[in-house]
Amino acid sequence: MMLHGFRSSKQDFTFGSWKVTAAKNHIMKSKDIERLSEELNMPSLPEMLFGDNVLRIQHTDRYGIEFNAIDALKRVNNMEDTVKVACAQEWQDTRSDSEHTKEVLRPFDWTFTTDYRGTLFGDQLHIKVTNTEERIDIEKLKAREHIMFFEEVLLFEDELHDHGVSMISVKIRVMPSSFFLLQRFFLRVDGVLIRINDTRLYYEDGRDYMLREFSTRENTIAELKKCLEEGAASYGWLLAPPPSTVWDIDTRNLREKNIPAAFYTNPNEIAQHLTLKVTECEKLELPVMQLESSVN
Numbered sequence: 001m002m003l004h005g006f007r008s009s010k011q012d013f014t015f016g017s018w019k020v021t022a023a024k025n026h027i028m029k030s031k032d033i034e035r036l037s038e039e040l041n042m043p044s045l046p047e048m049l050f051g052d053n054v055l056r057i058q059h060t061d062r063y064g065i066e067f068n069a070i071d072a073l074k075r076v077n078n079m080e081d082t083v084k085v086a087c088a089q090e091w092q093d094t095r096s097d098s099e100h101t102k103e104v105l106r107p108f109d110w111t112f113t114t115d116y117r118g119t120l121f122g123d124q125l126h127i128k129v130t131n132t133e134e135r136i137d138i139e140k141l142k143a144r145e146h147i148m149f150f151e152e153v154l155l156f157e158d159e160l161h162d163h164g165v166s167m168i169s170v171k172i173r174v175m176p177s178s179f180f181l182l183q184r185f186f187l188r189v190d191g192v193l194i195r196i197n198d199t200r201l202y203y204e205d206g207r208d209y210m211l212r213e214f215s216t217r218e219n220t221i222a223e224l225k226k227c228l229e230e231g232a233a234s235y236g237w238l239l240a241p242p243p244s245t246v247w248d249i250d251t252r253n254l255r256e257k258n259i260p261a262a263f264y265t266n267p268n269e270i271a272q273h274l275t276l277k278v279t280e281c282e283k284l285e286l287p288v289m290q291l292e293s294s295v296n
Contacts, residue, residue: 013149015174016205017060022151022172025052036070042078042108046158046166049073055153055170057181057201063122063287065201065210067170067183069155072116077109083189111187112158112166117199117214118183125287129212132283136202136211141180149174164188178204186267193220194264196271201284210284217274224264227273 010023028036028051037045051069058064120127152171159165170183181201188194195218203210219227263269 011151013174015148015179018064018179019058019060020149020151020172020174020179021054021056021058022153023052023054023056024153025050028052036073040073040076040078042073042076044110045073046112046156048154048157050153050155053153053155055151055172055181057172057179059286061122061125061288063120063125063127065118065120065127065284067116067118067153067155067181069168071119072114072155072168072185073112075114075116076112080109083109083111083113083192111160111189111195112156113187113195113197114168114185115197115214115216116168116183116185117212118201120284122287127210127287128285130283130285132211132281134211134283135281136180136200136213140178140204141202145175145177147173147175160189164190164192176205178202184267188264191221193218194224194270194274196267196274198271208286208288210286212282212284214278214280214282215276216278217271218277219274221264223275224270224273 008025010021013020028049032051033045033049036049036051037043049069054066054068056064056066058066120129150171150173152169154167154169157165157167164187166185166187168183168185170181172179172181179202181199183199183201185195185197187196195216198213198215198217200213201210202212263273
């Protein structure tokens with residue numbers, strides 16, 4: 001779970017023709033959640049929903065892209081319980097004595113899985129989206145460069161009735177020559193599966209487009225356990241990890257010896273071990289090529 005307070009804040013950072021806005025506010029009030037639930041036709045919404053949180057990248061010509069919780073929830077399947085369909089046996093084995101089993105029979109994705117990639121906006125000018133083979137240059141991002149601005153915004157989080165976690169957050173860093181954004185949806189259903197949906201956005205000064213990459217990585221817990229146990233020696237765990245690294249989140253069925261808990265609970269740790277299921281690359285073409293430098 002992310003550590004977050006309830007102190008509202010808003011930060012603006014301007015660089016050349018662009019402005020980044022990161023707004024953090026309180027959890028939505030119950031009456032607003034009820035109204036939104038009806039609008040989205042979903043029986044329930046995440047227990048921690050930050051409806052007014054937003055990370056926005058806007059050009060001086062009033063077009064851009066933003067990331068917010070409500071639009072992210074609009075991409076949730078409100079007609080089918082996708083996890084129970086995909087992992088029916090695992091679900092029944094691990095939840096047979098749970099009251100929540102009855103609740104998830106309602107037709108919606110109670111894990112709040114979303115493939116949200118941001119919301120494009122513009123008054124007169126609009127960003128054009130096209131498919132591309134060009135990829136974000138990871139080597140450039142590895143280069144040491146001064147970070148002029150960094151912020152992370154949580155959009156929503158839910159502990160799935162103590163059966164795991166579902167959360168989505170977005171963070172950005174601005175350097176003198178570029179900016180890089182990562183939005184990550186992380187899902188862990190205890191004893192069943194782990195899924196990560198990533199959206200990466202990259203803009204390099206002087207170009208007339210951004211690159212956006214979306215990916216889905218996913219494995220069942222059984223698959224991960226087998227993979228990690230087979231590779232344990234190469235990671236130096238052997239058969240005697242420190243007691244503090246033993247999995248101990250759900251003692252009913254998830255005590256997995258020899259596998260550090262961080263590999264199940266920390267998205268940054270587990271991501272590299274998940275199987276890539278989907279990857280899509282897009283070019284976000286800007287309406288007008290800016291002749292002047294965008295980043296000073």
